[in-house]
Amino acid sequence: MNIVETRDLSKFYTFDSGMRVEALRGVNVEIEEGEFVSFMGASGSGKSTLLNIIGCLDQPTSGSVFIEGTEVDYRNSSHLVRLHRQTIGFVFQAFNLISTMNALENVCYPMHFNRINRSQQKQRATELLDLVELGDRMSHLPSELSGGEQQRVAIARALANNPRLILADEPTGNLDSVTGKKITNLMKDINREQKISFVVATHSPEMARVADKVVKLSDGELTS
Numbered sequence: 371m372n373i374v375e376t377r378d379l380s381k382f383y384t385f386d387s388g389m390r391v392e393a394l395r396g397v398n399v400e401i402e403e404g405e406f407v408s409f410m411g412a413s414g415s416g417k418s419t420l421l422n423i424i425g426c427l428d429q430p431t432s433g434s435v436f437i438e439g440t441e442v443d444y445r446n447s448s449h450l451v452r453l454h455r456q457t458i459g460f461v462f463q464a465f466n467l468i469s470t471m472n473a474l475e476n477v478c479y480p481m482h483f484n485r486i487n488r489s490q491q492k493q494r495a496t497e498l499l500d501l502v503e504l505g506d507r508m509s510h511l512p513s514e515l516s517g518g519e520q521q522r523v524a525i526a527r528a529l530a531n532n533p534r535l536i537l538a539d540e541p542t543g544n545l546d547s548v549t550g551k552k553i554t555n556l557m558k559d560i561n562r563e564q565k566i567s568f569v570v571a572t573h574s575p576e577m578a579r580v581a582d583k584v585v586k587l588s589d590g591e592l593t594s
């Protein structure tokens with residue numbers, strides 16, 4: 371079964387001047403459950419736009435998105451909240467950790483919204499921080515961690531609510547190449563071991579190397 375399918379997806383921005391930017395034009399993508407997929411293409415080709423629409427952070431101008439076989443209703447906020455709480459996890463280029471919370475609290479945070487009790491939150495967050503090899507840094511604030519360590523906390527946080535799909539926008543974009551490679555391998559290991567689907571918008575050849583499938587975009591259209 372496809373975890374994600376887009377049908378004839380378009381996104382246009384229209385400005386008062388009459389100018390129109392066609393960020394996506396008739397995009398059809400299929401992502402199978404358990405697949406690791408990279409979106410690649412030049413800057414401005416539409417990678418983030420496509421990822422944000424699949425992740426329900428933005429809505430299309432036309433076309434549709436299906437997540438686990440169900441069409442996303444972008445006007446139904448409770449449907450979108452449910453997808454964010456139960457199905458989709460996010461990893462961002464700039465890590466986006468909460469600066470006043472330590473690593474453990476950052477990983478616990480998404481679990482509040484699923485009404486998981488405090489001790490279960492702590493137990494799961496500890497397991498996830500062990501998984502990303504940060505078991506000894508749980509009480510550190512983001513500012514006390516390196517970029518690679520912060521991204522590992524962000525990956526643990528993305529896993530907190532047992533998502534079936536992780537969307538990552540340039541997750542290695544702020545990291546040096548050695549650290550970027552480690553993060554790439556960590557994501558691939560999680561994909562392989564936990565059968566979680568990953569979709570990554572990236573310029574990184576390393577990420578393309580580990581991907582099951584590379585989706586190439588050019589000027590808002592698929593080229594492969």
Ligand SMILES: Nc1ncnc2c1ncn2[C@@H]1O[C@H](COP(=O)(O)OP(=O)(O)OP(=O)(O)O)[C@@H](O)[C@H]1O
Nearest residue numbers: 383391392393411412413414415416417418419420
């Ligand atoms: N909010 C917006 N308003 C107007 N135009 C936008 C907006 N967001 C994106 N665009 C335009 O849509 C196109 C696709 O942008 P997008 O950010 O998806 O590209 P990208 O492939 O992710 O680029 P990069 O690799 O630089 O992150 C670009 O021409 C961009 O200028």
